[in-house]
Amino acid sequence: MADSKLRLVLMGTGPFAVPSFDRIADGPHEIVQVIVRPLPPVKSRGGPPPQPVADWAEERSLAVIRPDSINDDETVQQLRSLHADLLVVCDYGQILKPAALETAPLGGINLHGSLLPKYRGAAPVQRAVLSGDRETGVTVIHMTPRLDGGPILARRVTEIRDDETAGQLEQRLSAIGVDATIEAIDRLLDWDQESVIGDPQDAALVSKAPRLSKAEAQIDWQQPSRMIDCHVRGMQPWPVAFSFFHPGNGGKPVRVQIRQVTPIGDDASGDAPSQSQPGHLVSGDGLCVASGDGVLRIDQIQPAGKKPMTGAAFANGYQPGPDACFGATCGDAAVGGKGGTA
Structure with a gap:
């Protein structure tokens, strides 16, 4: 794209997204909307669960919406009205269908907490530790309608420490993911949209990372x-x-x-x-x-x-x-x- 300043929509809910979103907010691009998951019903006296991205957006004075579904017609129309160039997704919790992805000319990117195509799913960091892996990392993909299946734009690799819990590793990966996210956005700035961008994932290496159960x-x-x-x-x-x-x-x-x-x-x-x-x-x-x-x-x-x-x-x-x-x-x-x- 000729313009080096993009209009971005940020989609995220949990803490994994905050470091990357914070770096983006300090950069040259314009954040036109922050989207988080809706608050679940309160089941205890402790109140609603934390929503780190929403709290971060409030501190930055950024507009936040909480649509029930990112893919319903009303939300897709709202996305179109923002005239965003790119959707940046991390730790959001909903899968974007083609109609939502097509609201931005550059589509979307997603920061994922594994070395894709390994550990596609909701618990990639936990599954890497549980499996006894010696290394893991983060991957930024160009989003497609298939879960975590898009081409790879950027990745970072790190060792899993012998004394590291999944929670500690996830926090460290969220920081490692910042540079990878910025690299992916920079690659799309120079993309002519006619050529293929990114490296395809090897389907033979796909593994799943389902959510943990008690x-x-x-x-x-x-x-x-x-x-x-x-x-x-x-x-x-x-x-x-x-x-x-x-x-x-x-x-x-x-x-x-x-x-x-x-x-x-x-x-x-x-x-x-x-x-x-x-x-x-x-x-x-x-x-x-x-x-x-x-x-x-x-x-x-x-x-x-x-x-x-x-x-x-x-x-x-x-x-x-x-x-x-x-x-x-x-x-x-x-x-x-x-x-x-x-």
Whole structure:
């Protein structure tokens, strides 16, 4: 485009979008509208959930609308009336259909929290941690009607740290995505709209990243130590990994959230794996549990209705017996992630 100043519509709701939107607002382009998801019904005394993009837009004195659907006829007409050049979408929560995308000559771009085509869907950051990936990144695509399927305009790669939760990684990726978003907008400035832009995604490498559920947060102690550690980190900040603690000696099971673990004595450290049944307590420094290939130390645990505490404090308080274990039951065949209730 000959004009180096674009009219932009920003679409986003959650915190992942804020750093990129903030950089855009400091740049040369004009933001003609900010669009966020509508507020859901209030179900508790805590009030409506936070909407970081709406709060950011208010601080910037930018106009905000909350259409029920970005694709209904009235909203599409409203988009057309803005005469925007480009739609910038991030952490919005609705899929734009062709009619909405066609309201801007340059279409739309979307900042996604994975190295597409890997982890298309609602929970790309969490799924990368849960899968034990060593690296991830962000991708900016030119949007098509197919979910996360458009050509790649920009990407950034980063290592997943061994102690990083999904929440911490998502915050870091949102910052990494800023430069990628600006790069994508700059590429479209020079696009003649007659040529193909971006790199096509490899359909053979597509994987899905569905939204997390509470039920899948339950820990399967038969998994290797590293994968249990990835599970604990990947389930934060929500829904948080959980298990059931059976104290032994006839005590009642306690539902616990497990917030931090450290693999010890597993194959990765070179030590011999534990011979105990997965989920059963083993001797060690602090609260130690057998996994499928070794031993984990539970560093932070939260019994239902109580505050988080160290594993050592938990053991001191609950005084586990010799047959104590974590899992759905303490039987030899069922101490993993199946059979319990969320």
